[in-house]
Amino acid sequence: MGQTGQGSIGSHEAILCGTLAWAPTGPGQRGVSELAAGLVWLRRDLRLDDHAALSRALHECAKVWCVFVFDRDILEGLPRHDKRVSFIYEAVQAVDRALTERAQAAGLHGVRLLVQHGQARQVVCELAQALRVQAVYANHDDEPDALARDDHVRGALAHAGVAWRTCKDHVIFERSEVLTQAGQPFSVFTPYKNAWLKQLRPAHMAPHAFGPAERLAPVPKALAQSTACPALADMGFDRADLAAIHVRTGSAGAMALLDDFMPRLAQYAKARDYPAVKGPSYLSAHLRLAPYRFASCCAALGPPPRRRCGGEHVVVRAGVARLLSPNLAPPPARGQASV
Numbered sequence: 001m002g003q004t005g006q007g008s009i010g011s012h013e014a015i016l017c018g019t020l021a022w023a024p025t026g027p028g029q030r031g032v033s034e035l036a037a038g039l040v041w042l043r044r045d046l047r048l049d050d051h052a053a054l055s056r057a058l059h060e061c062a063k064v065w066c067v068f069v070f071d072r073d074i075l076e077g078l079p080r081h082d083k084r085v086s087f088i089y090e091a092v093q094a095v096d097r098a099l100t101e102r103a104q105a106a107g108l109h110g111v112r113l114l115v116q117h118g119q120a121r122q123v124v125c126e127l128a129q130a131l132r133v134q135a136v137y138a139n140h141d142d143e144p145d146a147l148a149r150d151d152h153v154r155g156a157l158a159h160a161g162v163a164w165r166t167c168k169d170h171v172i173f174e175r176s177e178v179l180t181q182a183g184q185p186f187s188v189f190t191p192y193k194n195a196w197l198k199q200l201r202p203a204h205m206a207p208h209a210f211g212p213a214e215r216l217a218p219v220p221k222a223l224a225q226s227t228a229c230p231a232l233a234d235m236g237f238d239r240a241d242l243a244a245i246h247v248r249t250g251s252a253g254a255m256a257l258l259d260d261f262m263p264r265l266a267q268y269a270k271a272r273d274y275p276a277v278k279g280p281s282y283l284s285a286h287l288r289l290a291p292y293r294f295a296s297c298c299a300a301l302g303p304p305p306r307r308r309c310g311g312e313h314v315v316v317r318a319g320v321a322r323l324l325s326p327n328l329a330p331p332p333a334r335g336q337a338s339v
Contacts, residue, residue: 034060034061035060035061035062035133035134035135035163036061036062036063036134037061037062037063037064037065037131037132037133037134037217038057038060038061038063038064038065038133038134038135038136038137038165039057039064039065039066039067039124039127039128039131039133039135039136039137040053040054040057040064040065040066040067040136040137040138041053041067041068041069041120041124041136041137041138042054042066042067042068042095042113043068043138043139043141043146044139044141044170044288044289045139045169045170046068046088046091046092046094046095046250046251046289047095047251048095048098048099048102048210048251049207049210049251050207050208050210051139051169051208051210052139052167052168052169052208053137053138053139053165053166053167053169054066054137054208054210055208055209055210056137056165056167056208057135057137057165058210058211058212058213058215058216060135061133061134061135061215062215063215063217064215064216064217065114065131065133065216065217065219066095066099066113066114067113067114067115067116067124067127067227068092068095068113068114068115068116069115069116069117069118069120069123069124070088070115070116070117070118070230070235071118071119071120072117072118072119073119073120073121073145073149075235075236075237078237080236080237080238081237081238081240082237082240083240083242083245083247084285085232085235085237086232086237086239086240086242087240087242087247087249087285087289088289089232089237089239090242090249090250091249091250091251091289092113092115092229093229093250094249094250094251094252095113095250096112096113096115096229098251099111099112099113099216100112102210102213102216103213103216103218105213106212106213106214106216107214108213108214108216108218109218110218110219111216111217111218111219112219113229114127114219114223114227115227115228115229115230116226116227117230117234117235120149120153121149121152121153121156124136124153125153125156125157125160125162127223127227128157128160128162129160129162130220130222130223131220131223133162134162134163135162135163135164135165136153136157136162136163136164136165137165137166137167138150138164138165138166138167139166139167139168139169139170140166140167140168140169140170140174141170142174142175150164150166169208172196172200172204172205173196173199173204177199178192178195178196178199180195247285253286254283254286257281257282257283257286258281258283261280261281261282261283264278264279267279268280
């Protein structure tokens, strides 16, 4: 099956890695289960709705578990009072509650979010084997450290005979999807913005449906204790009072901020330049950690004439994400070796 130390699995990559595009499915659409069981690894996508990897897993697997890992490789070295950790912690708890509620509405009991504290590159592989899943699903994360982590996980899963299936989720266009006519990354923003908007279609902003909920799997008794959400104090952090500083958390918090912003959208272009004026959406943390999907935000801005009020800054965010991605170079031409 090829090398696994660096995640290279040769000709089996398209089958095991499952990196083909995943199209949104309709509400409650039930397909024929391809796999007996799958594990969805939540990272910077702490939500259930409009979640590409979760939608795909529920479509392809008869049983699905969801896991979030408080990754020691990321948390070590952070200050004890880091408000970002509290923000993520509250989003994790919101997903846990929502997952249980949706399972109960479908007549299922014992379903919750699996949560662990450890090295994600190790924990995810161990959990996949303990649950005996055939595939682990995740959304793309193109930051350098995340790519190295995912490469390690992919190799370890391949060695264990578990497929690694990933989806585009955080952004509308990623990697090499928006290039110059010469097939190179843009170096100037305005041409990039024009090309970005020219490619944009309603299908790019279509939501990924959640369900069928009947495929959510209860936590096995043997894993009930080891996958319970640890207290922040047990992980070495203090819980920040985010409500006191008017920070709303989770998907519900993101939706509330968007609802508050929409009446101000027409004045955004001017109001954003004055710190004393309530001008921006204040959704940055939610888009960064993704309790709210970027494509959903674009769709909420409305058709192009209305989108122009804040559309340029939407593309700025996409452009920055693209610039920071190490996958700036287009794929090699046929016959050209990749390095």
